[in-house]
Amino acid sequence: MKFAIISAGEGSRLSQEGVRLPKPLVQLNGTAMIDRLIRIFEANGAEQVVVIINNEVPETKTHLAELKKTSGVPLEVVVKTTPSSMHSFYELSRYLKDDKFCLTTVDTIFREDEFARFIEAFKASDKDGMMAVTDYIDDEKPLYISTDEELNITGFHDEATPQCRYISGGIYCLTPKAIRTLEGCMEKGMSRMRNFQRQLVADGLRLTAYPFSKILDVDHASDIVKAEAFLNRKE
Structure with missing residues (x-):
């Protein structure tokens, strides 16, 4: 199974608030966020980790070049500035067409034990996708997810509906079938990951929510x- 990280944003809000490091290199408990993700992915059996960064922050590029020399898992770095996270996903997709994969953004923070159970559940699943969800809302513009009683995903919404128990956690486990939907979205000129997710439902892919x-x-x-x-x- 492969793992992929979208890390092509500018981190403008952090820099405006005085954080000098590029977002991927921001440290949590002494570890850069991107290093933390790669370590967790390696611990969960990653065959390869693919990362996209923008071409405007040389510090991140240099950091990953050094990390690539010592990483315990093959690391591929794509350097390209993109207009949206969905476009970043598209740039990564050529590496993800042959097996199940997990995709997330560099600033998504989760507990490692929950993530490990999530990955194992997806490996054992026959669904086309498994989305990490949470009922904790601390997002400025959350993506609400409606499900049936068995947690099969029925829709993605900008506003909550009575069927919405959760919001998207920004961690996506998918099969190569989802790449065909992504390519269709690109051909239609669509953008934003939430529109891609809506298209997954429209295309009939079987998705389940994992809390x-x-x-x-x-x-x-x-x-x-x-x-x-x-x-x-502590929280």
Whole structure:
């Protein structure tokens, strides 16, 4: 199974709030966020990790070049500035067409034990996709997910509906079947990951929700302290 990281954003809100490091290199408990993800993926049996970064932050490129020399898992780095996370996913997709894969953004923070159970559940599943979800809402524009009683996903929504128990956690386990949907989205000129996810449902892919207790994003300087407390189980 392969793992992929979208890390092509500018991290403008962090820099405006005085955080000098590029977002992938922001440290949580002394470890860069991108290093933490790669280590976790390796621990969960990654055959390869593919990362996309933008071409405007040389520090991240240099860091990954050094990490590639010592990484215990094959590491592929794509350097390209893209207009959206869905476009970043498209740039990564050529590496992901031959097996199940897990995709996430670099600033998605979760507990490792929950993630390990999530990956094992997906490996054993016959579904086309398994999405990490949470009922903890700390996002400025959450993507709500409607499900049936068996947690099969029926829709993705900008606003909550009575069928929405969870929001998207930004961790996607998918099969190569999803790449065909992605390619169709690109051909139609679509953008944004949430529109891609809606298209997965429209195309009839079988998706299920996998609940996590809490998933955080690091978008602001204050989120760094919050994320560290969460990982240290103080929150």
